[in-house]
Amino acid sequence: MTLEGKTVLVIGGSSGIGFGTAKAAQDAGAEVTIASRTAEKVSSAARKLGAEGVTLDTGDAAGLEALFAARSFDHVFCSAASTKVAAVRELPLEDAYGSVDSKFWGAYRVARAANIREGGSLTLVSGFLSVRPKAGAAIQGAINAGLEGLTRGLALEFAPVRVNCISPGLVMTEMYDGLEGDGRKAMFDGAAARLPVGRVGTPEDVAVQALALMTNPYMTGTTIFVDGGGAIA
């Protein structure tokens, strides 16, 4: 899976799944650019990788259009999102709208603006709650299912550029840094015990498939589950 001579933009690349994908792409020979909202996070991650860093908010449609008017990429990977999840009757409506805006509309804005070279690809990131609903996380399942549907339509509209989606299960990333130590460990341990593979995922597990979607010219319009069996367990 060589990306020698290719340019890869990872939006959400300063952390977690995006950072893991950026690193894997760089190891595969790509010239990598990472992007996210927080300048310090971008510069620290870019320094660690030796990659280019761009400060960018997927909420800013004009900013995205300006970036892609100035340059094109072979592959664009978007894992950028920040969502609040709670039971429908407990989650304030503004937080529900904010979550959809960040993850669904954020990816939509990226897709709409993206300037991708011939032979290239766009990869979105959803999550296994799209098909494995969980009480208390209906909003997240709906956003993820929306992204998977969007992927199929975009693959037709953007052809010959390929568009795919990765649907991760529980992956140990900075996304869970806000949870208290014991609660975090209990959640990871509980998930590991339920999963057929007996452990939770790592950003590297997801990155392997992200690179497969970038490099396999016969894949488009598909959603790949990298969830340790979470969708069936």
Ligand SMILES: NC(=O)c1ccc[n+]([C@@H]2O[C@H](COP(=O)([O-])OP(=O)(O)OC[C@H]3O[C@@H](n4cnc5c(N)ncnc54)[C@H](OP(=O)(O)O)[C@@H]3O)[C@@H](O)[C@H]2O)c1
């Ligand atoms: N980890 C899991 O268990 C899991 C499971 C299923 C699905 N997912 C999905 O996978 C994706 C990535 O998750 P992760 O675990 O890698 O999360 P993470 O470690 O929190 O990383 C999220 C990245 O997105 C950036 N970001 C957030 N909002 C942004 C915006 N509006 N514009 C630009 N960048 C933005 C963040 O940086 P800044 O703060 O600097 O913007 C960060 O680089 C999310 O969509 C998540 O829902 C994760």
